[in-house]
Amino acid sequence: MAVVARAGGDGGGSSSEVQWCFLQVKGAIDEDVAEADIISTVEFNYTGDLLATGDKGGRVVIFQREQETKSRPLSRGEYNVYSTFQSHEPEFDYLKSLEIEEKINKIRWLPQQNAAHFLLSTNDKTIKLWKISERDKRAEGYNLKDEDGRLREPFRVTELRVPTLKPMDLMVEASPRRTFANAHTYHINSISVNSDYATYLSADDLRINLWHLEVTNRSFNIVDIKPANMEELTEVITAAEFHPHHCNVFVYSSSKGTIRLCDMRSAALCDQHSKFFEEPEDPSSRSFFSEIISSISDVKFSHSGRYMMTRDYLSVKVWDINMENRPVETYQVHEYLRSKLCSLYENDCIFDKFECCWNGSDSTIMTGSYNNFFRTFERNMPRDTTLEASRESSKPRAILKPRKVCTTGKRKKDEITVDSLDFNKKILHTAWHPMENIIAVAATNNLYLFQEKVN
């Protein structure tokens, strides 16, 4: 569970361990979880003031952080509902006899440029740009119509007046501004906004397209790995992301555990990579399932842009983008599952796609596991912690106790054995506030928020 290999790294985190305490939990408590309520993506915006979630029912819920006020000092840092809307609806592709799920695969925020907030949300086939704006004023005193909108009789209009703006109850409006459709034959797994704030990419299993935020009827294909003969298909694209600072650079990961970095300046079609990241396989750990568990489920650049992190089934790896032949750090998430791969294949858990995230200073990384456990790895120490998102530890400001999985025969008190882990309770989606130590953890249909303990 500790770091396996290190070859230098970045990070400048504090030396004392972060203690997490419970902040809030959102969602229903009932045991019967409707499929539509399963959270499928979680994302903070650039300031961390807004937190968006998407679910399998195609709905988006946005939470806003409460400002600290004198009248409600205890509610500082709490996230409350700001807006909710139905982003995608179920569709049916009649030509291919395919149901198109409304499940929101990814949400990505755009940097804020005016009073409104914009985000991109995508399901398997269609990406939508949503505008979320506030309205707290209403114009009153129109000349041609009454307050309730009825047209006034022309002869009653005896004088000209200037309408005035009067305050009203805050209304948060979500409206779809663009729909980017019909560009993906296969299922979209990633979207990523470019640092130029004008373009973004969308990736499916075999292709990556580049869009301009203003143009919906055209997109450019920049990566196409579909072989001429589908019988020769050996790998698919699993995730893609733009570099945080270089608007010409993006990476995509594959089901074979490789990452390709592409430079859009070199060619219009980036089928030829600029860099190819692959760790040589350890022959002693080769097994029947090696290829399946090497599939990368998530790739994320560090905020600095110097590193990228990949998540495969059993581990998280940090890569220096200047070094292609191996990662600089490897963290085992749940190595105790290596001997259980057969049963995890049989119950399909081996195909679970876990995400990973960086903290704001890139000193710590976080990813989920089973039994509603999630893990944080402090890169500098190195130090790792296992925590649990559960209703039992959900008392206000309760400190989260680290959990431990027992891998030997002798189970200590408070430890849990591998066989008693609940594989239906999986934490696939987590998010870290861009500047502070606040984390959002999606546990099936519940969203947990944890905050660093402040004295």
Add this chain to the structure above:
Amino acid sequence: MAAPLGTGAFTEETGRDKQAAQPEPGAEPKGKYPGLGLRPGGAEFLMRRLQKGQKYFDSGDYNMAKAKMKNKQLPSAGPDKNLVTGDHIPTPQDLPQRKSSLVTSKLAGVCWNVALPSGGSCILLGHFLRGS
């Protein structure tokens, strides 16, 4: 010489055979996972992944099945709805239900959802809703 993957076979000296009776955790007999083949990440596996959820309807199959069923009772849909649907005649009860009117997410708790002519929606955040 390395043992072929997935067969659980060992080619070490006979003296170690008894100890080697316990198969390696990863080397499962091929027969247990016939769909996987020797290479779990192979083309058929990926193609199945790309085509997940597809149901095909062939009107020719449907008409053939209807002709066959003319004199017999209509069979109900089996549990395997993913295969070609021409062999059984679907009844209204068999068809998957279209999602009924969409409900507000439980994450949002209680709030008033208003549809706007622009195609969007908004929720009214009055003083009684803030902080819920």
